[in-house]
Amino acid sequence: MERVRLVHGNGGRFSHELTERFILKYFTNDLLAPLHDGAQFPVTAGRMAFSTDSYVVQPTFFPGGNIGKLAVCGTVNDLAMNGAVPQYLSCGLILEEGLAFDELDEILHTMSDMAKAANVQIVTGDTKVVKKGEVDKIYINTAGIGMIPDGIDIGPHRVKAGMDIILSGAIGDHSIAVMGQRFGLDLSDALKTDCAPLNNMVHAVLDKVGPQVALLRDPTRGGLGTVLKEIADQSQVGIKVEEAAIPIHAEVQSVCDILGYDPLYLANEGKVVLVVDQSVTEEVLSILHGFEEGKEAVLIGRTLDKNIGKVGLQTAIGGVRLIDLLGEDQVPRIC
């Protein structure tokens, strides 16, 4: 089996070979300039969003995806959370000496598929190789840019009391799928990462009722609980959510019960929290339900003009639990 060698990262002949054999195979487009120092393209006047994430998930391959899927979808989704239409991505690979070419090929193939699904182009990149043991197999950074359509203004400053909080689907699938793989748990084939590009769904909403959408957040690391607490803090509102309304797949709940995880703090890679004017809640739900990624979308709560900075979870048994930021870690290297 052919494997990555240190010389594949030295910037010379072997780097060229790696680029031509794998990178250009999947990422070919007019703008990608692998042998130049970046991409050049025209932009129109307007508002741009710029975001980045590094991906260090372990294991590299897990039910429903791999690190390459996360690397494209994660940054695409971060741009979408700014209301931007994701357009161009960069890709920085850090490879461990000895990584099998077959695995690299599969990861890049997945990145290419996800880029097509999200309608973005990977236009510039960089590949480093470090010695065996100096990185765990492969880490990927992506950064991305996209333009924010006129009339769209998404951010904590837009959130006011009396708005509805919508969650696009069930929480915890990604974390449990990855942890199941990591620990060799015997889970059903149905339990997969929820990782998916959300930009098409988000823009279907924004195209219809953009001005009525105040905030978009994807509950990745830190989970839904942390995102809700951040919204309460940053937007200076209170938040009330109904525990019974939050969708959690039965198997995820079972694993959480056994391992002692709180699903509110598990990472998701294909969910979005929308804070919207109550006038458009039904329409937003209807649009979300039209997408595979949003078919379980549901109204989970509301912003309040009291209990500023606090998140109260109305529990199924009738009490109220205050939700804080995630504290001690549950699940490291989840994305």
Add this chain to the structure above:
Amino acid sequence: MERVRLVHGNGGRFSHELTERFILKYFTNDLLAPLHDGAQFPVTAGRMAFSTDSYVVQPTFFPGGNIGKLAVCGTVNDLAMNGAVPQYLSCGLILEEGLAFDELDEILHTMSDMAKAANVQIVTGDTKVVKKGEVDKIYINTAGIGMIPDGIDIGPHRVKAGMDIILSGAIGDHSIAVMGQRFGLDLSDALKTDCAPLNNMVHAVLDKVGPQVALLRDPTRGGLGTVLKEIADQSQVGIKVEEAAIPIHAEVQSVCDILGYDPLYLANEGKVVLVVDQSVTEEVLSILHGFEEGKEAVLIGRTLDKNIGKVGLQTAIGGVRLIDLLGEDQVPRIC
């Protein structure tokens, strides 16, 4: 001594603390939205450049700099090599559990200083923490964007036969400074990395004679030799360079002689190769000489309409050596 813990990367309370204590301390600006999923800013119509690099240099600290200096200057310089005015950077940190806060602080402080020197803003970022042994101390990715001024068109397509090739200064300092530190060589204090932001110098040239500048390349990994060969290949010209004209500091040459390194293939982090119309060579050299980073700038060769794709080095002893891409590695993890 306080150290980075896994929880500093979990996206919750400890991540917020790390961000507030270190990231916001150094990178504060209006656009940085550490608790949102990206930065938003206005752009004007025109041509943009977008570039990225991951930095894995070992050791993290070396004479004249550290990984943070590389991470800002490297991407700033890649943008400058596109003729762009670097404007915004992203910063993705991958930290090893146990990294001392003092070291993180020094690295981020350096990034802040370099961003100021290069007149760029770090506007968005991400921090991951992995277990001890899953990364070697700290790896950094930066991506950057900047606008290309009207009338500037830099690229291999612009290079024609009969152009001059200018090198902005001596080669090999960065590699030898890093290798000296890595291997504990007893080198003089004068031997330091050449790492520096080149955008101010490059734009001083472009402002005066931009249309006459065909190509800009910084000879980082792969060194001057690889860059010249890439130019010959991509631009379909021959290249002739004079070995005696290429500046190499005496101590770098000595270390190369002892260790068997070829300085032509050593990485540089503060040098630029300019391919220009002969009509402006003297003016370009004069502008470069006005900058500390360009005071040793010199004409080293010329493009030819024969020997297409070949680089001939006229050696000091009168022969001609053909220069190929770097083959087997000399110096891994040099940037």
